[in-house]
Amino acid sequence: MDGISVIVTSTLVLGGLYMLMAAGLTLIWSTLRVFNFGHGALMMFGAYLTWTLLDAGGLPVAVALLGAVAAMAVIGVAYEFLLVSPFIRRPGGDMLVMVATLAATMLLQSGAQLIWGPEIKQLPPFGGARVEVAGAVAQGSQLVTILLAPLLVGLLALVLKRTGIGLTVRALEQNREHAQLLGIAPRRVYVFVVVVAIGLATVAGALLGSMQFISPGMGGDPLLRAFVVLALGGAGSLTGTIAGAYAIGLLEAVTTYYFGLSWSPVLVFLAMIVIMLVKPEGLLRTKVRSA
Amino acid sequence: MTNLRSWAGWPVYATVLVALPLVFTDPHARLLLILFTMYGVLAMSWNLTLGFAGIFNFAQIGFFGIGAYTTGILATRTGIDPWLALPISGFSALLASLVAFLPVLRLRGIYVGLATYVFSQLCIYLVLGQAGLTGGSNGIVGIPRLSLGDVNLRADGRIGYYFLGAALLFAVTVLVRVLTRSTLGMSLLALRDNEALATSRGVSRVRQHLIVFMVGAAVAGVAGSFNAFLNGVVSTDVFGFGYLTLLLSMIFLGGSGSVYGPIVGAVVVTLVSDVLQDAGAWRDMVIAMLILVVLWIAPKGLAGIANSVLTSLRRPRPPAPEPLPTTSKETV
Amino acid sequence: MSDLLTVENLTAGYGQAKVLRGISLRVGQHEAVGLLGPNGHGKTTLLRCVSNLHRAASGTIAFAGRDTRGESPGSLVRRGLIHVPQGSRLFPQLTVEEALRLSASSSGHSSTWRDGIDQVFSVFPKLKERRRQLTGTLSGGERQMASLGMGLMARPTLLILDEPTLGLSPKVKHELSECIVRVRAEVSSVILIDGDMDLVLDLTDRYHVVLHGDVVDSGASDGSRSRDEMMSLFLGGTADGRH
Numbered sequence: 007m008d009g010i011s012v013i014v015t016s017t018l019v020l021g022g023l024y025m026l027m028a029a030g031l032t033l034i035w036s037t038l039r040v041f042n043f044g045h046g047a048l049m050m051f052g053a054y055l056t057w058t059l060l061d062a063g064g065l066p067v068a069v070a071l072l073g074a075v076a077a078m079a080v081i082g083v084a085y086e087f088l089l090v091s092p093f094i095r096r097p098g099g100d101m102l103v104m105v106a107t108l109a110a111t112m113l114l115q116s117g118a119q120l121i122w123g124p125e126i127k128q129l130p131p132f133g134g135a136r137v138e139v140a141g142a143v144a145q146g147s148q149l150v151t152i153l154l155a156p157l158l159v160g161l162l163a164l165v166l167k168r169t170g171i172g173l174t175v176r177a178l179e180q181n182r183e184h185a186q187l188l189g190i191a192p193r194r195v196y197v198f199v200v201v202v203a204i205g206l207a208t209v210a211g212a213l214l215g216s217m218q219f220i221s222p223g224m225g226g227d228p229l230l231r232a233f234v235v236l237a238l239g240g241a242g243s244l245t246g247t248i249a250g251a252y253a254i255g256l257l258e259a260v261t262t263y264y265f266g267l268s269w270s271p272v273l274v275f276l277a278m279i280v281i282m283l284v285k286p287e288g289l290l291r292t293k294v295r296s297a
Numbered sequence: 298m299t300n301l302r303s304w305a306g307w308p309v310y311a312t313v314l315v316a317l318p319l320v321f322t323d324p325h326a327r328l329l330l331i332l333f334t335m336y337g338v339l340a341m342s343w344n345l346t347l348g349f350a351g352i353f354n355f356a357q358i359g360f361f362g363i364g365a366y367t368t369g370i371l372a373t374r375t376g377i378d379p380w381l382a383l384p385i386s387g388f389s390a391l392l393a394s395l396v397a398f399l400p401v402l403r404l405r406g407i408y409v410g411l412a413t414y415v416f417s418q419l420c421i422y423l424v425l426g427q428a429g430l431t432g433g434s435n436g437i438v439g440i441p442r443l444s445l446g447d448v449n450l451r452a453d454g455r456i457g458y459y460f461l462g463a464a465l466l467f468a469v470t471v472l473v474r475v476l477t478r479s480t481l482g483m484s485l486l487a488l489r490d491n492e493a494l495a496t497s498r499g500v501s502r503v504r505q506h507l508i509v510f511m512v513g514a515a516v517a518g519v520a521g522s523f524n525a526f527l528n529g530v531v532s533t534d535v536f537g538f539g540y541l542t543l544l545l546s547m548i549f550l551g552g553s554g555s556v557y558g559p560i561v562g563a564v565v566v567t568l569v570s571d572v573l574q575d576a577g578a579w580r581d582m583v584i585a586m587l588i589l590v591v592l593w594i595a596p597k598g599l600a601g602i603a604n605s606v607l608t609s610l611r612r613p614r615p616p617a618p619e620p621l622p623t624t625s626k627e628t629v
Numbered sequence: 630m631s632d633l634l635t636v637e638n639l640t641a642g643y644g645q646a647k648v649l650r651g652i653s654l655r656v657g658q659h660e661a662v663g664l665l666g667p668n669g670h671g672k673t674t675l676l677r678c679v680s681n682l683h684r685a686a687s688g689t690i691a692f693a694g695r696d697t698r699g700e701s702p703g704s705l706v707r708r709g710l711i712h713v714p715q716g717s718r719l720f721p722q723l724t725v726e727e728a729l730r731l732s733a734s735s736s737g738h739s740s741t742w743r744d745g746i747d748q749v750f751s752v753f754p755k756l757k758e759r760r761r762q763l764t765g766t767l768s769g770g771e772r773q774m775a776s777l778g779m780g781l782m783a784r785p786t787l788l789i790l791d792e793p794t795l796g797l798s799p800k801v802k803h804e805l806s807e808c809i810v811r812v813r814a815e816v817s818s819v820i821l822i823d824g825d826m827d828l829v830l831d832l833t834d835r836y837h838v839v840l841h842g843d844v845v846d847s848g849a850s851d852g853s854r855s856r857d858e859m860m861s862l863f864l865g866g867t868a869d870g871r872h
Contacts, residue, residue: 234415
């Protein structure tokens, strides 16, 4: 009983974190057709910014997070202008974007080290509420993660479904050339998408930074898990991403519980490789679209 | 004529490699020379898949690390002749490349990048998980040095390591050159530029890509072994982001489409990195900026710049492309 | 200079392959111009250059008196140049109504989209029945109607139709050509490409025959040239039937 409740809580927490990361990656992938290898570093940077606003600015943690999201939006615009759009239309552009976003990771990591120093930081918990359901306990930042992540990603799905900008994003995903002929400017949509994705990553970073620590390399693991989520859920579908995030969260919680922390990632990644081999378009994806 | 010109370069190349340590005798300069050779070997081997075959192979750093760990384990836990560790490490990296190649069977393009990148990261977790064998996060220390007869390769400013590295670099240069000019090389270019056409002409993508993947991996494994002997220690750093970005900057600065570009890139980036070695995080910052600047202004790297300079020197004015005869029928 | 569209000495291609070789063309106000000629001779490339989807190597294009060089496709759309592309698979996961509404908002007519959609439904009654259906599930003819309807939603002054009846059965084609007649009545100027020569000649005021990336014959679409003369032009000969 105790084991199961631990597994349930960590599935929901991990699933929430991975969902926040993977939803942004999915959005970027389906509109821009690139994988953002800098997403983990952006998450880390967002966590540090939150910490600064909280520590130096003296703001409450939720306000600090909002401020960090706004600041990261500016960085997101620069990111799109400098790292994605110069390469995306070139022949072989997807490899250039991959290399550029890897370089961006290094840039952000060393930048964080220069700005914030080698000392590890931590954010305070997001509130002190505690909820217990059938033996499974979640409190503070865990509870916020469990609730906020599906809320934000659900909100994103709603925006995509119901609003004008959402319609534009979906149109560009589905038929780029015809979308342009309707007068849609791809660049504006790209900037929107990148900014939203980075905003979600910032939230993930702040949540992780309050449950664990903030360090320049903190984004690496969540980024890799988010990639696994994409492989499982299909890289272009938000519903697949949500389901995939909880599935990977569950897999990781179970394997960590039974096999320990060092074997869990190995099993998770082996699962990814197997999925990519047997069903490259994603296990949870029903509608297959040619890439 | 072209043959003569192309083969005359090799003795010159060999002579330069032999002469370099005689000119630069200072121990630090010698160390840099060794690093040139090691990074040159690695960058060239990676460029086989990344540049020539156009495979999004980001597992190369994993092969390098696997080679290093193979040597570390063999040299500290078995009584094996250290020299044998070099080829065995190449072989173990080759075996690993068979696993890393699995995703390439069914995936294309950026998806391969994703899977192979994850493979490299997976290596770190495996090493940490097998702490009994690999030393976990402490790494492996006390790897015995290589010696030839009674001469330790460390003697005289590590000159032995330099000549070993230079020999490897020379061999790999010849290998890459021969490979790229062979029918294998041609078919790789064909697959990269027009896969549908190439496969319709009977080129097997999987077979050709597997060959070049294995060759590249074996070379990286030997380089990893060399690195282990040179440093005497192995840690999970060999799989790390530092090596990955360093090598990417070498390849893209030198020119990912060129045979020799990555060697030039290795030399330049090694020097830059050496100048900045006390600058801490600034060093990484500069390397990352270097990659980005090259991608922005010269996506074909130094080799591309050199090529266009050479062409413009040879032909002051390129002739206008010949217009097609107007009577020709265009087909759809 | 009352021409709506002027194309002068346009050359363009893909890599080494030249497709357009100094082509010139004009479309006046309230005029429908047809482009005829075999496939692969540059008609679609010409249109892609006109709507700035493809960059011309040289030559000039002016729309409504302004040079379009460097202008984004979106800006041209907002100025009233609307290109309905050939064989578009549309937006498979959007409903007909979403797609129509999108076209209104992306061309700067979001506030009047309801009027626009009423107009489109009067031209294409069938689309009204299908308004909640995903465009990916439409039949070929319905997809073309949706595509044309999206064009109308953008309030075109110049509507470019590239092969609207391509791949349709004779019956559906007939139905669609009746719709195109109604579309023609709604917009000022039209450029029409279609494999169906009679349809083009029926619907347009003037025609050009494009061969090897240049105009080889022009005239009024009044039937002064016989069908046989046209066909022999297509085969690379002259209007007299000599080769």
